[in-house]
Amino acid sequence: MAQVEATTERIIAADAETVFDALADYTGTRGKLLPEHFSEYEVREGGDGEGTLVHWKLQATSKRVRDCLLEVSEPNDGQLVEKDRNSSMVTTWVVTPAGEGRSKAVVTTVWDGAGGIGGFFERTFAPKGLGRIYDTVLANLAAEVEA
Numbered sequence: 001m002a003q004v005e006a007t008t009e010r011i012i013a014a015d016a017e018t019v020f021d022a023l024a025d026y027t028g029t030r031g032k033l034l035p036e037h038f039s040e041y042e043v044r045e046g047g048d049g050e051g052t053l054v055h056w057k058l059q060a061t062s063k064r065v066r067d068c069l070l071e072v073s074e075p076n077d078g079q080l081v082e083k084d085r086n087s088s089m090v091t092t093w094v095v096t097p098a099g100e101g102r103s104k105a106v107v108t109t110v111w112d113g114a115g116g117i118g119g120f121f122e123r124t125f126a127p128k129g130l131g132r133i134y135d136t137v138l139a140n141l142a143a144e145v146e147a
Contacts, residue, residue, distance in 0.1 A: 024049035
């Protein structure tokens with residue numbers, strides 16, 4: 001089983017603290033950022049960064065739906081880590097300053113991929129598909145905080 005990784009990044013015209021706070025706001029902003037690939041969004045505990053437990057279903061393809069129950073931690077300043085209780089999937093958000101009034105948001109998701117020919121296709125196509133989904137989330141985030 002090989003690890004699969006998808007990374008997406010975007011420069012946002014808002015300071016890093018504003019961007020991070022929007023990402024960490026699971027009870028307010030975060031749900032508004034999610035495209036149609038996400039459903040059944042529900043904050044089950046907490047709601048603001050560290051200690052949050054959030055649920056959603058992620059439909060990456062027409063046939064592939066992941067039921068995600070994510071524990072949120074903040075191991076470092078400007079970093080949110082979402083660990084899925086239902087799989088090996090871990091998504092890390094990192095927000096850093098990128099010049100005056102700008103920030104860089106990077107989202108990286110890793111998981112243990114399947115073996116065999118299915119694993120080959122997963123490693124080949126899943127990062128691109130997930131990258132497109134998270135590119136939409138980052139575009140929605142930019143629209144939210146730049147407004």
